[in-house]
Amino acid sequence: MCRWAAYLGEAVFLEDIITAPCHSLIAQSHCAQEAKSPTNGDGFGLAWYGDRSEPGLYRDILPAWSDPNLKSLCRQIKSGLFLAHVRASTGGATSRMNCHPFVSGRWSFMHNGQIGGFEKIRRTLENSLSDEVFDQREGTTDSELFFLLMIDQGLAGDPLGAVSRATGRVIEASRRAGIEPALKLTAAFSDGQALHAVRYATDGHAPTLYTGAFARRAGRCIVSEPFDRDGGDWQAIPPSSFVTMTKAGTDIRPFAPAAAKLAMVVG
Template structure:
């Protein structure tokens, strides 16, 4: 599984989260404490928002701990909203196109988890995409395909609903293929204004997720695992939760695929 961190607030240097803390994302790339594997060396990526609507993007296949360019960029780039990811592949080659985050227009998306049985349902899921979205696919990961399912489900207008409907599509595809759904989905995504995240799994083992304020409340973080346990109050996000983070507030809502929603009882 992968490790990732996202930030929203006043502009900070990316190094304040990605490289400088004692248990920074780079430290987690070779010594994760809350993942199945401590090593996340199958590439890394950054997506950050600045003066343009679409995010900047930097990805490479080197382990994050061994790329001096990453450290240099993080020392120089300031942003009020960014996503950073270190990859431990659960499928798909180690290639730049398979490294997170993935970007489409103003949206950036990154994922920790996997679609179980993906090779058995990948073709069926790809076939549900319209040509324009299918042509945007650059890599071979379940994560990138899931992101495009979200876009197809109306991400621009309804982020949580799009995520719930995309999740339902994956679950339904697994059932049609005769396999038990096995989706692990701890992801973050943004349109450049709001930071969204989800923690969900079809079983009882959703990958970890935490939120915290940063630098006396001038910013907020959401991460796979804490990068500094001494100077921040990390709050675990419960499983089956959807997070909406703005510069003013954090809202955590229940999350479930559309097919698993319980009907509202009549009054």
């Protein structure tokens, strides 16, 4: 499983979260403590917001700990809202297009988890997308496809509803394929204004998720696991929760998948 961190608040250097702390995201790329595997070396990525509506994006297939460009960028870039991800592949080739975060217009998205039995339901899910959204598909991962499902289900106007309906699509597709739904979904996404996250799993054992204040700064983080266990005020997010973070505060609500109907695939 992957590790990720997201931040919203006063502009800070990306290194303050990604490279500098004792258990930074780069440290977690080779010694994660709350993941099935301690190593997340199948690429990395950053999406950060600045003066433009769409985020900047930098992704590569190198392990995060071995890319000097990443450390240099994190020392120079300041942002009040950014997402960062280190990948441990559960499917899909190690390629730049398969590295998180994924971006569409002003939206960015990253994921820790997987869609169980993905190859058996991939065609059904892809065919359920509108042509306009399907044309955005660049990689081969279940994570990118889930992001596109969210877009197709009205992400721009209803983030919580879009995630709920996309989750319902995955569950319904699994049942139609005759397999037990097995979705693990701990994801973060943003439109450059608010930061959202969801923690859910069909078996009740969702990957970890925390929120916490960023020491010395007017900002908050959402992370897979804390990067500073001694100095941070970390709150574990319960399974089946949806988080919305703005500069005004953090809202945590219950999350459940919506019922879905998928068109039958012919051919």
